[in-house]
Amino acid sequence: MITAGIDMGSKTVKVVIIRDGEIIGKAKTLAGFEAGGAAEQAFAQALDEAGIAIDDVEAIVATGAGRKNAPYSTRDITEVGGDARGVIRLFPSARTVLDVGAEEGRAIRCTEDGKVLDFALNEKCAAGAGAFTESMSRALEVPVEELGPMSLKSTKSIPMNAQCAVFAESEVVTLVHLKTPKPDIARAVHDAIASRIVSLARKVGYEPDVVLIGGVAHNPGFVDSLERALECKVIIPENPEFIGAYGAALAAAEA
Numbered sequence: 001m002i003t004a005g006i007d008m009g010s011k012t013v014k015v016v017i018i019r020d021g022e023i024i025g026k027a028k029t030l031a032g033f034e035a036g037g038a039a040e041q042a043f044a045q046a047l048d049e050a051g052i053a054i055d056d057v058e059a060i061v062a063t064g065a066g067r068k069n070a071p072y073s074t075r076d077i078t079e080v081g082g083d084a085r086g087v088i089r090l091f092p093s094a095r096t097v098l099d100v101g102a103e104e105g106r107a108i109r110c111t112e113d114g115k116v117l118d119f120a121l122n123e124k125c126a127a128g129a130g131a132f133t134e135s136m137s138r139a140l141e142v143p144v145e146e147l148g149p150m151s152l153k154s155t156k157s158i159p160m161n162a163q164c165a166v167f168a169e170s171e172v173v174t175l176v177h178l179k180t181p182k183p184d185i186a187r188a189v190h191d192a193i194a195s196r197i198v199s200l201a202r203k204v205g206y207e208p209d210v211v212l213i214g215g216v217a218h219n220p221g222f223v224d225s226l227e228r229a230l231e232c233k234v235i236i237p238e239n240p241e242f243i244g245a246y247g248a249a250l251a252a253a254e255a
Contacts, residue, residue, distance in 0.1 A: 003250075003253045006245060011103060012241070016030075020062070025048070061077060083213060083217040091209060096211070100216035105193075106122065133222070134218065147190075147219075147221060148190070150182060154186065193216075194222060217236050
């Protein structure tokens with residue numbers, strides 16, 4: 001059986017196509033101002049990678065912030081449900097899912113069959129999402145992709161008091177003027193994000209195994225800060241940003 005999942009994220013749209021639970025095609029595009037068109041483009045790319053036509057896809061389920069406006073789908077599920085399904089299918093021992101994307105972070109506690117027991121969201125503050133690193137990299141005048149590796153060179157922990165992205169940017173500028181080494185500032189930025197995500201994890205009562213998904217999982221600086229804050233290692237899938245779409249595709253197969 002061939003099914004597909006569309007994750008209509010706030011910054012990117014991800015599409016995953018599966019055959020009997022195995023991924024045969026996937027694609028990602030920037031959502032932009034026309035998320036529906038971006039989803040159609042990503043779907044076409046995923047179909048091309050899978051080597052099939054859209055008529056071969058038997059069911060399509062959408063997830064993500066813009067799931068109600070997803071093209072092709074006949075049903076949708078929440079981001080929490082998609083995350084839990086996708087992670088448990090790949091890592092049956094997982095009990096806690098941390099999803100950190102561009103605009104939102106969430107912590108999910110689930111059972112061995114993917115049932116969600118509890119979850120907590122960070123929806124209104126950029127300090128718990130990838131957008132925070134983007135604004136801080138601008139303040140540091142460092143490319144955002146270099147911020148994570150740079151933080152790993154830090155030799156000193158510096159507390160960042162401001163949890164709001166606006167005030168934190170001012171704090172970073174002050175630290176720069178004080179000649180604080182940039183790696184130490186970069187580490188402080190990632191520690192601040194990790195602190196916000198760990199507070200969500202504590203709300204749901206996290207327990208191992210802990211799986212980190214979402215685009216920010218590619219950031220080694222954040223992963224280091226998160227593992228220090230959790231005091232445990234986290235599992236990161238090969239394609240962490242596609243797990244929500246994968247979970248949606250699995251939900252389509254279940255239906």
